[in-house]
Amino acid sequence: xxxxxxxxxxxxxxxxxxxxxxxxxxxxxxxxxxxxxxxxxxxxxxxxxxxxxxxxxxxxxxxxxxxxxxxxxxxxxxxxxxxxxxxxxxxxxxxxxxxxxxxxxxxxxxxxxxxxxxxxxxxxxxxxxxxxxxxxxxxxxxxxxxxxxxxxxxxxxxxxxxxxxxxxxxxxxxxxxxxxxxxxxxxxxxxxxxxxxxxxxxxxxxxxxxxxxxxxxxxxxxxxxxxxxxxxxxxxxxxxxxxxxxxxxxxxxxxxxxxxxxxxxxxxxxxxxxxxxxxxxxxxxxxxxxxxxxxxxxxxxxxxxxxxxxxxxxxxxxxxxxxxxxxxxxxxxxxxxxxxxxxxxxxxxxxxxxxxxxxxxxxxxxxxxxxxxxxxxxxxxxxxxxxxxxxxxx
Amino acid sequence: xxxxxxxxxxxxxxxxxxxxxxxxxxxxxxxxxxxxxxxxxxxxxxxxxxxxxxxxxxxxxxxxxxxxxxxxxxxxxxxxxxxxxxxxxxxxxxxxxxxxxxxxxxxxxxxxxxxxxxxxxxxxxxxxxxxxxxxxxxxxxxxxxxxxxxxxxxxxxxxxxxxxxxxxxxxxxxxxxxxxxxxxxxxxxxxxxxxxxxxxxxxxxxxxxxxxxxxxxxxxxxxxxxxxxxxxxxxxxxxxxxxxxxxxxxxxxxxxxxxxxxxxxxxxxxxxxxxxxxxxxxxxxxxxxxxxxxxxxxxxxxxxxxxxxxxxxxxxxxxxxxxxxxxx
Numbered sequence: 001x002x003x004x005x006x007x008x009x010x011x012x013x014x015x016x017x018x019x020x021x022x023x024x025x026x027x028x029x030x031x032x033x034x035x036x037x038x039x040x041x042x043x044x045x046x047x048x049x050x051x052x053x054x055x056x057x058x059x060x061x062x063x064x065x066x067x068x069x070x071x072x073x074x075x076x077x078x079x080x081x082x083x084x085x086x087x088x089x090x091x092x093x094x095x096x097x098x099x100x101x102x103x104x105x106x107x108x109x110x111x112x113x114x115x116x117x118x119x120x121x122x123x124x125x126x127x128x129x130x131x132x133x134x135x136x137x138x139x140x141x142x143x144x145x146x147x148x149x150x151x152x153x154x155x156x157x158x159x160x161x162x163x164x165x166x167x168x169x170x171x172x173x174x175x176x177x178x179x180x181x182x183x184x185x186x187x188x189x190x191x192x193x194x195x196x197x198x199x200x201x202x203x204x205x206x207x208x209x210x211x212x213x214x215x216x217x218x219x220x221x222x223x224x225x226x227x228x229x230x231x232x233x234x235x236x237x238x239x240x241x242x243x244x245x246x247x248x249x250x251x252x253x254x255x256x257x258x259x260x261x262x263x264x265x266x267x268x269x270x271x272x273x274x275x276x277x278x279x280x281x282x283x284x285x286x287x288x289x290x291x292x293x294x295x296x297x298x299x300x301x302x303x304x305x306x307x308x309x310x311x312x313x314x315x316x317x318x319x320x321x322x323x324x325x326x327x328x329x330x331x332x333x334x335x336x337x338x339x340x341x342x343x344x345x346x347x348x349x350x351x352x353x354x355x356x357x358x359x360x361x362x363x364x365x366x367x368x369x370x371x372x373x374x375x376x377x378x379x380x381x382x383x384x385x386x387x388x389x390x391x392x393x394x
Numbered sequence: 395x396x397x398x399x400x401x402x403x404x405x406x407x408x409x410x411x412x413x414x415x416x417x418x419x420x421x422x423x424x425x426x427x428x429x430x431x432x433x434x435x436x437x438x439x440x441x442x443x444x445x446x447x448x449x450x451x452x453x454x455x456x457x458x459x460x461x462x463x464x465x466x467x468x469x470x471x472x473x474x475x476x477x478x479x480x481x482x483x484x485x486x487x488x489x490x491x492x493x494x495x496x497x498x499x500x501x502x503x504x505x506x507x508x509x510x511x512x513x514x515x516x517x518x519x520x521x522x523x524x525x526x527x528x529x530x531x532x533x534x535x536x537x538x539x540x541x542x543x544x545x546x547x548x549x550x551x552x553x554x555x556x557x558x559x560x561x562x563x564x565x566x567x568x569x570x571x572x573x574x575x576x577x578x579x580x581x582x583x584x585x586x587x588x589x590x591x592x593x594x595x596x597x598x599x600x601x602x603x604x605x606x607x608x609x610x611x612x613x614x615x616x617x618x619x620x621x622x623x624x625x626x627x628x629x630x631x632x633x634x635x636x637x638x639x640x641x642x643x644x645x646x647x648x649x650x651x652x653x654x655x656x657x658x659x660x661x662x663x664x665x666x667x668x669x670x671x672x673x674x675x676x677x678x679x680x681x682x683x684x685x686x687x688x689x690x691x692x693x694x695x696x697x698x699x700x701x702x703x704x705x706x707x708x709x710x711x712x713x714x715x716x717x718x719x720x721x722x
Contacts, residue, residue, distance in 0.1 A: 029411060029412060030410060030411020030412045030535065031410060031412020031413065031587070061585055061586050061589060062589060063585070129552070266703065266704060267443065268412065270443075296664075296665075298661035298664065299661075299665055301658065301661055303654070303655070303657070303658040304657075304658040304659075304661035304662050304665075306643075306644075306658070307640070307644065307655065307658045307659050307661075307662050308662045308665075310643045310644075311639075311662065317642070318639060318643065321638050321639075321641070323634070323635065323638035324630070324635060324638055324639065324642075326629065326635070327626050327629040327630045327635055328622075328623075328625070328626035332622065332623060332626045333626055333630065335623060335626075336619060336623050336627050336630060337630070337639070339618050339619060339623070339666070340618075340627070340630075340662060340663060340665075340666040341662065343616075343618055343665065343666050343669050344662045344665045344666065346700035347665050347668070347669065347700070349700045349701065349702060350700055352702075353702055353703070375668060375671040375672055376671070376675050377584075377585045379585070
C-alpha cells in the first residue's frame with residue numbers, strides 16, 4: 001500500500017490532501033465522531049504516507065485513549081508503540097504515530113509562565129482565584145487553548161503532520177473566532193481604562209457612574225479582585241497579542257486545511273453547512289467533507305425494498321413454502337420474515353433521508369468521503385485502521 | 395422518595411451534544427401541557443432550534459404560546475440582566491446606559507458565573523414566581539451544565555456583599571429542593587454518551603445540590619427477535635433457505651428482468667442482521683449505564699423514531715413514549 005510502489009496518491013483524494021498538508025483540523029457538531037475520524041486519519045497517514053504524524057485529541061473515549069497509550073494524561077505527546085501497532089496487524093509502519101491529549105488547565109498555566117514578565121508575576125496570576133476560574137471553566141478559553149497548543153506543537157517542528165480534533169461546542173465556528181476574541185479581550189479599551197495607566201485608576205473610578213453601579217451590584221471587594229486580576233494579566237499583553245496573531249495566521253496558512261465531519265442527520269448537517277459557509281467566508285482552506293456513519297447503500301435498493309414489502313405483507317404465504325420447513329415452526333418463520341421485512345422498511349426510511357442529505361452536500365467540498373456505519377464501537381488501533389481505510393476510500 | 399418528574403416545577407435538561415436534548419425538552423414540555431399544566435419551555439442556547447420541534451417561528455426572550463398551555467422562550471443573558479435590574483434592583487434607567495452593556499460583557503467574560511447566574515437565575519425566578527406550573531429548560535450540554543448549576547454558589551463565594559450576594563440564597567434554595575428542581579440527563583445507548591452520562595452523574599452528586607430526576611435514553615433500537623426467533627432467523631439466512639425465500643418473493647423473475655432477487659433478499663436479511671448487531675452493541679452500553687447509575691434514578695427509554703424528518707409530529711411521538719415510560 002505504500003506510496004513508493006504507486007505513482008502517486010489519487011488526485012482529489014483524502015490521501016492526497018493529507019500528503020500535502022501539515023495541519024488538518026477536524027471540526028463538526030458533537031457526536032458525529034470527530035475524535036475517532038481524526039485519530040483514524042492520523043493512523044492511516046503515519047502508516048502509509050510515513051513521517052511523524054501526531055493526533056491531538058480533545059476528549060477521547062477512555063478506551064480509545066487507553067488504546068493509544070494516553071492513559072498517562074497530561075499535555076505530553078506519546079508515541080504509539082510498535083507493540084500496539086503489531087497487535088493491530090501492522091508490522092512495518094512507514095512512519096511514526098504520536099498522540100496527545102489537550103489539558104486545558106496545564107496549557108493555560110504554561111501560557112502564563114511563558115508570557116508573564118517574571119516568575120513572581122506568573123506565580124501571582126496562577127494563584128489568583130479568578131484566573132483559576134477563567135482557565136478551568138471559561139468556555140472560550142478552551143477553544144483558544146486548543147488552537148494555541150496546536151501552534152506550539154507545529155512550531156516544535158517535530159511533526160510532519162498534525163491532525164487535530166476540535167472541542168465540542170454548540171457552534172463549531174467559535175474556536176475560529178477564539179484568537180481574535182482573545183486579542184480583542186486583552187486589547188479592549190475598557191480593560192485599559194480600568195487597569196492603566198497606574199493602579200490608582202481603579203480608585204479613581206469610584207467617582208464614575210459605572211463603578212457606582214458595579215459597586216452596588218457586586219461589592220467593591222469583588223471589583224477589586226477583578227481589577228487585580230486584570231492588572232496582572234495586563235503584563236502578559238504584548239506577548240499574548242503577538243501569539244494570538246500568530247495562531248490566527250497559522251490557521252489561514254496554506255499548510256493548514258479544515259476537514260468537516262458530519263453524520264447524515266438533520267441537525268449535524270445543518271451545522272456542517274453553516275460551518276462550511278463560515279470557513280469559505282473567512283477564506284480558510286476546506287480540504288474535505290467526511291460523511292460519517294452512513295447506512296449501507298443496499299437499504300435504498302428498490303428491488304430489496306420490494307422483497308421486504310412482500311415479506312412484511314405476505315409473510316404467512318412465504319413461510320408456507322415447503323423448503324422453509326426446516327427453519328422453524330410455520331408461525332415462527334412467519335413472525336421472523338414479517339419482522340425482517342418491517343425492519344428493512346424502517347431503516348429504508350432513514351437511509352433515504354440520508355441519501356437526500358448526501359445529495360445536498362455533494363458539492364460542498366472538493367473531496368467528499370462517505371464512511372460506513374460500523375456495527376461495533378471503534379476502541380483500538382485496528383478499529384481505527386478499519387475506519388481509516390474507509391476514509392482513504394481503499 | 396423520588397418526586398414524580400412532571401410534578402416538579404423546574405426541569406433542567408442536559409446531555410452530550412447530539413443525543414437529542416432539545417427533542418426531549420420539547421417532548422417533556424408538550425407532555426406536561428397535554429396533562430393540563432401551564433408550561434414554559436426555555437432554550438438556554440439562543441442559537442438553539444427548539445422552535446423547530448414545535449414548528450413555530452424563531453423564539454425570543456418574551457415567552458410565546460406555541461401550543462395550548464405551552465409557552466416557549468429563548469434565553470438571553472443581556473435581556474435577563476435588564477429584567478433583573480428592573481425587577482430586583484429597580485434600576486430601569488441604568489439598564490439602558492450604553493457603556494453598561496459593554497461593561498457587562500467585559501465583566502461577564504472575566505468573572506466566571508455571571509452569565510450562568512443570569513441564566514439559571516431567570517429559570518429559578520420563573521419557578522419561584524409560579525407564572526408556570528412547570529418550567530422545562532433545554533440547558534447547556536453536559537460539559538457546561540455543572541458550571542451553570544454551581545454558579546449561584548460560586549458567586550456567593552466571590553461576591554461577599556451587595557444585592558447580588560443576597561439573591562444567590564433563594565436561588566440555591568430553589569435549585570437544591572428536589573420537590574421543585576430536577577435534572578434530566580439525555581443520552582443515547584452509545585459509548586461516548588454513556589461515558590459522559592456516568593461522569594456527569596458523579597459530578598452532579600459531588601459538586602451540586604441539584605437532584606438527578608431521571609435519565610432519558612434516547613434512540614433505543616427495537617429488539618427484532620426473541621432468542622428462539624433469532625435461531626429461526628439464522629437458519630433462514632443460510633443460502634438454500636434464502637434462495638427459497640427469494641423465490642417466494644419474486645416468483646418467475648429472472649436476472650434479465652433487472653435486479654437479482656437473490657441479492658435483494660440477501661440485502662433484506664443483511665439489514666435485519668445489521669439491526670440486530672447494532673442493538674446488541676448498544677445493549678452493552680445500556681447495561682453499563684444501569685449499573686453505574688443509582689437505582690433510584692429512573693431510566694426512561696425513547697425508541698429510535700424511523701421518521702422522515704422531525705417536527706411537531708415527532709415531538710408528539712417522543713412525548714407519547716415518555717408518557718408510557720412515566721406510567722401515564
